[in-house]
Amino acid sequence: MSKLLINHNREKLFNLITFFVKNTRNCGETKLFKLLYYADFRHVKETGKSITGLKYFAWERGPFPKKLYYEIKNPPEDFKKFFSTFQVPRDEYTILKIVPKEKFNEGIFTKREMKIIKELIEVFGPVPGNMMVKCTHLANDPWDIVFKKGEGKGEYIDYILALDTSKDSITEAEYKEKQKEIEMLRSLFNEE
Numbered sequence: 478m479s480k481l482l483i484n485h486n487r488e489k490l491f492n493l494i495t496f497f498v499k500n501t502r503n504c505g506e507t508k509l510f511k512l513l514y515y516a517d518f519r520h521v522k523e524t525g526k527s528i529t530g531l532k533y534f535a536w537e538r539g540p541f542p543k544k545l546y547y548e549i550k551n552p553p554e555d556f557k558k559f560f561s562t563f564q565v566p567r568d569e570y571t572i573l574k575i576v577p578k579e580k581f582n583e584g585i586f587t588k589r590e591m592k593i594i595k596e597l598i599e600v601f602g603p604v605p606g607n608m609m610v611k612c613t614h615l616a617n618d619p620w621d622i623v624f625k626k627g628e629g630k631g632e633y634i635d636y637i638l639a640l641d642t643s644k645d646s647i648t649e650a651e652y653k654e655k656q657k658e659i660e661m662l663r664s665l666f667n668e669e
Contacts, residue, residue, distance in 0.1 A: 485585075486529055486530030487530075487555065488582075488585055489528055489529055489530075489585055489586065489590075490513075490528075490529040490530070490531065490545075491555075491556075491559045491560075491579070492581055492582050492585060492586070493513065493516065493528065493529060493594065494509065494513075494560070494575060494577070495559075495577040495579065495580075495581045496581050496594060496598075497509055497512045497513070497594075497597075497598075498575050498576070498577060499577065499581065500598045500602060501598060501601065501602045501603075502602065502603050503567075503572065503605060503606065504575070504606075505565075505572030505573050505574070505606055506546070506549065506572070506573045506606075507538065507539075507572075507606035507607065507609065507610060508601070508604075508605070508606035508609055509575065510539070510540065510541060510542055510545070510546070511539060511540070511601070511606065511609040511610070511612070511613055512597055512601060512609075513529060513531060513542060513545075514533055514539070514540040514542070514613065515597055515601075516528050516529070516590075516593055516594055516597060517529055517531060517533070517636075518533075518619060518636065518638075518639040519593050519597075519639070520589070520590060520593055521636040521639045521640075521652070522639040522640055522641070522645065522646045522647070523589065523593075523645055523646070523647065524589065524647065524655070525647050525651060525652045525654070525655030525656065526655055526659065527636060528586075528590055528593075531544065531545060532544065532633060533633075533634045534631055534632060534633055534634060535620050535623040535624035535630060535631065535632050535633075535634055536624075536630060536631065537624075537630060538610050539609075539610050539613035539614060539620055540613055540619070540620050540634055549562060549573065549575070558578070559577065559578055559579055560575050560576060560577055560578060561575075561576045561578060562574065562575050562576070563576075572606075619634045619635075619638035619639060620634060622638055623635075623638070636652075637649065637652055640652055
């Protein structure tokens, strides 16, 4: 992917993290990962393109953005510039608290992206992360298909699994066409 596309995805990712941690209760890693997953998969369903560019994997507790997880544990410079992190004790466990150092920039998101993001806040804002785990485990949803019916733990959850027969979903042919467009942009910028 081109540096331009990567930087734009990264800027959206950081701003999305900022929005979610500022507008939900107790947004630790688990809840954050689920919110990002829902935002990306819903946007793919409607447009064929993710918001953040993250890849999700089927882990026991649901969809897991492995690369982001490791970045949070060992933050690169751009992450440290945007966020501080620390552990907060909760009953029998701790949650990772992410504190943004920058303000949320709504201007980098499309109207559709903002609609999706705001709807997720309405639905999941007060919901604890452990309850969101249960939501991502619904039968025949992408995680379920990969974890229980597919290859199992740790396998990539292909975005094509976001598509369905509802009126707001693009078709598989439209999705494949969008992926060709994205690949063409990558090749124009000499990226993998």
